[in-house]
Amino acid sequence: MQVTIKDVAKKAGVSIATVSLVLHNNKRISNVTRNKVLKAIKELNYHPSRSAKGLVTKTTGNIGFVLTEDHFLRTEPFYTKIFLGTEFVTRGNDYYVLLATIKRDFEEHDPLPRFILEKNVDGIIIAGKVPSLFLSQLSKYKIPLVFVDFYPPQGNYNVVLIDNIKGGYLATKHLIELGHKNIAFVGGDITHPSITDRLIGYKQALESSNIPINQNFIITDEDYPARSNGYNAARKLLTNHKNITAIFACNDAMALGIMQYCSENDIKIPDDISIVGFDDVESDISITPQLTTIRVPKTELGIEAMNLMVNLLKEKENLQTKKILVPVELIVRNSTKKITY
Amino acid sequence: MQVTIKDVAKKAGVSIATVSLVLHNNKRISNVTRNKVLKAIKELNYHPSRSAKGLVTKTTGNIGFVLTEDHFLRTEPFYTKIFLGTEFVTRGNDYYVLLATIKRDFEEHDPLPRFILEKNVDGIIIAGKVPSLFLSQLSKYKIPLVFVDFYPPQGNYNVVLIDNIKGGYLATKHLIELGHKNIAFVGGDITHPSITDRLIGYKQALESSNIPINQNFIITDEDYPARSNGYNAARKLLTNHKNITAIFACNDAMALGIMQYCSENDIKIPDDISIVGFDDVESDISITPQLTTIRVPKTELGIEAMNLMVNLLKEKENLQTKKILVPVELIVRNSTKKITY
DNA sequence: TAAAATAATTAAAACGTTTAACTATTTTAA
C-alpha cells in the first residue's frame, strides 16, 4: 500500500542505497542519477517512513515543548504565540513538536511528560518559568534543552530571551523624557530573571539621567505578575506616595490591574499618572486608554528557540551553550503624557 | 545504550516473543512467566521503541490536532482548553498529539500540515470551523477524523459538540423567567452549525412560552462572532428597537462588545438591559458586571474528542459514525435582572 | 500407557530505512 524506498529505487532503476543518498544530498551521486531519483520520488509522492528512519538513526524527529498549565492558558496568548513560532519553524524542517504542560506546583511524585519517560523526543524546549523540582528530575534524562523566556538560576544553558534590560531602560527613559521624575516600578516575583533585568533597565535609565533611585517606589513583593497583583501594588504605592507621576509596570497584566485601581479611584490616565507596560498584548486585548508598552515579538521568540534547538541537534558536538537576545521596541500609545505641573 | 526488548528477555530468561506477548496482555502467557517479565521490565526501566513498533504495525502513535491560527490565538483560551483536554487523555494512553494551525483563509495551494502529507498521524482531530477547501484537500488522505465544536455541512462524521440547542434554550428561558419578552438574539456567522443551533434553542424557548418571534430582534449578519461585531450588532439593535430589554449573545465575546456599546451609550446593565452570553470565559477574563452565561466545559470537549478518536482507532472496523453531545449549564451572574416596568 | 488435546513458549520473517564497506569505472599522474 504505502510507497517505500524500494518502489522509488525500482522506478528510477537504481539501488535503494542510491535513493537514500539522494535524499541526504550526498555528493557521491551524479546529477543524472539524482534527477532520475528525484523524478521518481515526485511521481510516486514518496515520503520516507519516520519509523524506519528513527529505528536506524536512533532519533525520533520530535521536539518536546514544556510549559506550565497556567502559562499555556494565559488570557493573553503570550506562550501560545511562542509555541506557534516553534511550529512555524518545524513546517520547514523534519521535526514535529509535542506539547506537554506541567503543573505550576509540580511535586516530587508527579509524573514527567510521557515523551520524557519514553525518551520520545530528541530535545526539549522549556517555555517560561517552570518549577525547579521539574528541572532537577528532567536533568537525569540527558536530553538537549533550550530555554525560552526563562532560565534556571544557576548553570549554563541554551536560552532565548527578550532583551529585558533594554526594555526596562526604554520604558523608563520614555517616562523621563516626558518630564517624569517620580517613577515607580511595579514587578511581581523578583526571583524571575526577566523581572530582575527589567528592574536593572529601570535603574540604569534613572541613573543615566541622574535621578536618584527611591526604594519606596519599587514594589517587588507580589508573588506573580498578574492583574490582581498590579491592583494591589497600585493601592500600596498610590496611597502612600502621592507624588508619583508615572509607573513602569513589569508587564501589561499588572499595568491593567493598576489601570483598574486608578479608574476606581478617579485617578485619570494619562492626565494624573502615566503608565508603561511590558509585553504588548494590545493587539490581543483591547484596553482603554491604549497602553504605552514594550513590544515583545512573541512568535519570534519561538522561532529563535526552535532554530537554536535544530542547530544544536545538527552539530552533534554540543559546543558551547548559546544565549540569544531578541530585541524589543517601545510602542507609544495613550497611557503616557508629558508631565504637567 | 538503550534498553531493548532483548535485554528484558535475557534478564527474565525468556524469548523476546514472550516479552512482546506480555506487553500486549496476551493470555497465552502463564502468570508465572508474566510476572518474571514484568519484574524485568520494571527493573530495567524498559520502554518499547515507538519507531520499531511503528515499523511493523504501520502506525505512528500520533494524533493530529488541527485548528485555524486565529482560533488558537483567541484571547479567551477556548480552543487552547480543548487542546489541553486531548493532551490529558494522551497522558494515559499510547498516543502523542501533534498540533498544527492552518490559516483561516486557507487557499488552493497552501500546503497541508506536514504530518498529513507525510502520513505521520493515525488520526486527526479538527477543532472549530475550518475552511471547506482544507477539508476537501484532506479528504483525499483517508485519515480517520473527529470533529470537535464544529462539523462540515454535509456528510457523516464523528463529532463532539456542545449541546448548543439546549444552551440557547436555557439562556433564553432564563430571560423569559425574569419577565423579559422583547429578547434579541445576536449571532455571527449563521452558517456555523453551533450558531444555528443556539438560535434554534432561542426560538424553542420563546415558542414554549408563547412569545412571538420577532425577526427584527435577530441579528445574524455579522461574519464572525467577535467582540467588535457584537458592538456593531448592539448599535443596530438598540438604535432601532428601543423596546428591547434583553439580549442573548451567541458567545461571550459578542456579549462583551454589546456591553461596551452599552457602557459608551449610558445604557445600564442589568438595570436597563439584561445580557446573557455563551461559553463562560468569565474565569479567564474578568468582566464587569459579571456575565450571566452558558458554561461550556471546554476541557471536557477535548477529552471526549480524544477518547472518541482512540476508540475509533482501536476498533479497526470504522463502525458507524458517532455524535457526542456535551451538556451545558446556565451560570447566573450579574448581567441579568428581573424586568422592571 | 499411548494418543489426543491443550497450554506455553519460541523461531524467524518482516517492516523501511541508513551507512560502512565494497566494487566498478573513470580520471590523473608519473
Place this chain on the structure above:
DNA sequence: TTAAAATAGTTAAACGTTTTAATTATTTTA
C-alpha cells in the same frame, strides 16, 4: 602505459519491534 586516486554506485547488515506458524511441554482422555 600503468598504478594510484577519485568518482559513482551497490551490497548487505543493522536497528527493535510484532506476529504467525512451529515447537515443546503439560494435561486430559481412552
